Amino acid sequence: xxxxxxxxxxxxxxxxxxxxxxxxxxxxxxxxxxxxxxxxxxxxxxxxxxxxxxxxxxxxxxxxxxxxxxxxxxxxxxxxxxxxxxxxxxxxxxxxxxxxxxxxxxxxxxxxxxxxxxxxxxxxxxxxxxxxxxxxxxxxxxxxxxxxxxxxxxxx
Amino acid sequence: xxxxxxxxxxxxxxxxxxxxxxxxxxxxxxxxxxxxxxxxxxxxxxxxxxxxxxxxxxxxxxxxxxxxxxxxxxxxxxxxxxxxxxxxxxxxxxxxxxxxxxxxxxxxxxxxxxxxxxxxxxxxxxxxxxxxxxxxxxxxxxxxxxxxxxxxxxxxxxxxxxxxxxxxxxxxxxxxxxxxxxxxxxxxxxxxxxxxxxxxxxxxxxxxxxxxxxxxxxxxxxxxxxxxxxxxxxxxxxxxxxxxxxxxxxxxxxxxxxxxxxxxx
Numbered sequence: 001x002x003x004x005x006x007x008x009x010x011x012x013x014x015x016x017x018x019x020x021x022x023x024x025x026x027x028x029x030x031x032x033x034x035x036x037x038x039x040x041x042x043x044x045x046x047x048x049x050x051x052x053x054x055x056x057x058x059x060x061x062x063x064x065x066x067x068x069x070x071x072x073x074x075x076x077x078x079x080x081x082x083x084x085x086x087x088x089x090x091x092x093x094x095x096x097x098x099x100x101x102x103x104x105x106x107x108x109x110x111x112x113x114x115x116x117x118x119x120x121x122x123x124x125x126x127x128x129x130x131x132x133x134x135x136x137x138x139x140x141x142x143x144x145x146x147x148x149x150x151x152x153x154x155x156x
Numbered sequence: 157x158x159x160x161x162x163x164x165x166x167x168x169x170x171x172x173x174x175x176x177x178x179x180x181x182x183x184x185x186x187x188x189x190x191x192x193x194x195x196x197x198x199x200x201x202x203x204x205x206x207x208x209x210x211x212x213x214x215x216x217x218x219x220x221x222x223x224x225x226x227x228x229x230x231x232x233x234x235x236x237x238x239x240x241x242x243x244x245x246x247x248x249x250x251x252x253x254x255x256x257x258x259x260x261x262x263x264x265x266x267x268x269x270x271x272x273x274x275x276x277x278x279x280x281x282x283x284x285x286x287x288x289x290x291x292x293x294x295x296x297x298x299x300x301x302x303x304x305x306x307x308x309x310x311x312x313x314x315x316x317x318x319x320x321x322x323x324x325x326x327x328x329x330x331x332x333x334x335x336x337x338x339x340x341x342x343x344x345x346x347x348x349x350x351x352x353x354x355x356x357x358x359x360x361x362x363x364x365x366x367x368x369x370x371x372x373x374x375x376x377x378x379x380x381x382x383x384x385x386x387x388x389x390x391x392x393x394x395x396x397x398x399x400x401x402x403x404x405x406x407x408x409x410x411x412x413x414x415x416x417x418x419x420x421x
Contacts, residue, residue: 111181111206114181114206115180115181116180116208117206117208118194118207118208118209119199119201119205119206119207119208120205120206120207121201121203121204121205121206122204122205122206123203140190140194140195140196141190141195141196141197141198141199141200142187142199142200142201142205143200145201145205146200146201146202149201149202149203149205150202
């Protein structure tokens, strides 16, 4: 009986923590995925929005986003930057981290993105983590999810 | 402004929404059957993945680092799935780390799995079936108790099984039939896939194990694809039955009583 108020308090604390995450979305807009390229003075990484970079890299891996990727909140996943879009009607979130240990920890954080979906998968390649979720039950055998994660793992 | 509204909505959803958001995260690894009502056939996601549901038949899974791993025969769930035929017990190599044997398939007789064995494990392909001819681990018999439900499950379920028409290869360790007893095992010659049939008038194979007790013989009990085991008393145990492994020189005699008439396919 005493659990409910405690849970509410915990959720309130979580929500207060999340609010800056919402602000973070605007702040992190256009963050380059690769710092090294920006340092070298290459305009591509710095000028191209992060979401566009993610979309391009997924296309290079053989995936065709069915909805444009957009910048997403990164703080809930403790990432440097995140972009969210759709591939084959699957909800896809790609996040980049500063280092591999952070990305490894980020895999666990991205479970909350998959939460609520019937099926989903999370894969990490270096400092980039991809989470794919089937929220609309469009992939009853997991074939589309498998295609996305395999292309991501082999494509980057 | 829109973002502030979105934040407020998220706040509200968190406060009034489900308190245990992680309850719908169930970890799986490798393909597995989809439960009825959620999907059909097998889930084809390779590697680790997440679902919102638990296995419909937990007996067919082992838990590996918090993930459900399917160790059963996929035929029941997706008859047309690409699969490989096995006979007898063997390591569950697709679940274990390379070089380690922690899980075992205790499905007696012929069955299918989704994976072909890796070259580093001692499997022999004979008659279109993989036979494990390597040494069983020390815990092989002990853990059978743990996995017995899987074996019992496949003893009861009626599904298409590989047809085995050859004698086991050298080094194969089959099911222990009993000590000093006599086992009558009916098989048949044929090809392709066969649904568990009635007792066939095909080959009648008698296996004599002199001087080591009796387990089989008596009333027939349907057991596996086309195999009728006559059980008289005592629980079945597992030990060398074919070949010349383990204790003592077993004399295995195959006696063919008649040719297949072609009706039982």
